[in-house]
Amino acid sequence: MTQTGKGIEIPLIPQNAIGPKVPPSGYLVEEIADGVHWVTDGAYQCAFVVCENEVIAIDAPPSLGGLVTRAIRDVTSKPITHVIYTHSHGDHIGTVDQFPDGAVRIAQQETHAILRECADPARRIPDVTFKDSYRIQVGGQTVEMHYKGSNHAPGNSFVYLPRQRILMLVDVIYPGWVPFTNIAQSKNIGGFMAHHDHALSFDFDVMITGHLTRLGTRLDVETQREYMRDIRGAAQHALEITPEKRILARDTVGMDHIYLYFKTMYEAAAAEAAKPVIRKWSGRLAGVETLGVNHTLTMYHSLRLDENVKPQVVFFPPTDGTSDHHH
Numbered sequence: 001m002t003q004t005g006k007g008i009e010i011p012l013i014p015q016n017a018i019g020p021k022v023p024p025s026g027y028l029v030e031e032i033a034d035g036v037h038w039v040t041d042g043a044y045q046c047a048f049v050v051c052e053n054e055v056i057a058i059d060a061p062p063s064l065g066g067l068v069t070r071a072i073r074d075v076t077s078k079p080i081t082h083v084i085y086t087h088s089h090g091d092h093i094g095t096v097d098q099f100p101d102g103a104v105r106i107a108q109q110e111t112h113a114i115l116r117e118c119a120d121p122a123r124r125i126p127d128v129t130f131k132d133s134y135r136i137q138v139g140g141q142t143v144e145m146h147y148k149g150s151n152h153a154p155g156n157s158f159v160y161l162p163r164q165r166i167l168m169l170v171d172v173i174y175p176g177w178v179p180f181t182n183i184a185q186s187k188n189i190g191g192f193m194a195h196h197d198h199a200l201s202f203d204f205d206v207m208i209t210g211h212l213t214r215l216g217t218r219l220d221v222e223t224q225r226e227y228m229r230d231i232r233g234a235a236q237h238a239l240e241i242t243p244e245k246r247i248l249a250r251d252t253v254g255m256d257h258i259y260l261y262f263k264t265m266y267e268a269a270a271a272e273a274a275k276p277v278i279r280k281w282s283g284r285l286a287g288v289e290t291l292g293v294n295h296t297l298t299m300y301h302s303l304r305l306d307e308n309v310k311p312q313v314v315f316f317p318p319t320d321g322t323s324d325h326h327h
């Protein structure tokens, strides 16, 4: 822990969570292997592939904005002819309108459906869609897209470069860090969990994850899978201790304000159950001290609602011979 001038405690960030330094230009562009480049501002990541006569762009986060095109132009003057959307979210494709109108936009069907609903001029509806997989073969490069079902967002797809052994999957794997808030804001927690195994089923060495400071590896995927399994175990434990937290909530805030009652009960269960996970991962994955309880609580609700795991039902013991529902 370090302390700010105002006495706020900031957990230490493990060395493994710190990537290459971003130059004063505000972006880092690097060739990973044979034409495949990643671009980052230290918080967001996108990519592009240089082919014989053209460029395939993948995502354009607003945090980088026009710097994406500048990064491409640092490397090549070839025209951008294809634009891949990994998923529909504005924070990853919100500035794809910087690419030429003539460039073909490619995304999964679910992404198309979401973008049609949004009708956001900055995120044009894709011209080409696919259901399970799609392959682009241009100018000596092969780029595959694969969809393995809903995860962080419906439509969120793998982008795979088989020859370079590079895999891109955005908003699921967080190299060196635990996932972002509410389990990476996942629309489908079961799908999010399954995507660790789906990722490892690809033959790859390097991963572009869409966020944070560095590229990922297979080990990062395996490490996060272990962390997420621990979170799932903690959430199961939180369900087990919910009956006692029910009593705690009733005795501290009462039951008249029903939202306050449930919030107190849930948060007490998650806070207690997350403790061993935070102890285990502190110093190994950045952010666990900050989000371990949040992840446990998110998983708790997923178990309860998606998987129908029920907290053990106990009825409050009558205190004076009458039901506690009777005030």
Ligand SMILES: [Zn+2]
Residues within 6 Å of the ligand: 087, 089, 092, 152, 153, 171
């Ligand atoms: Zn997203």
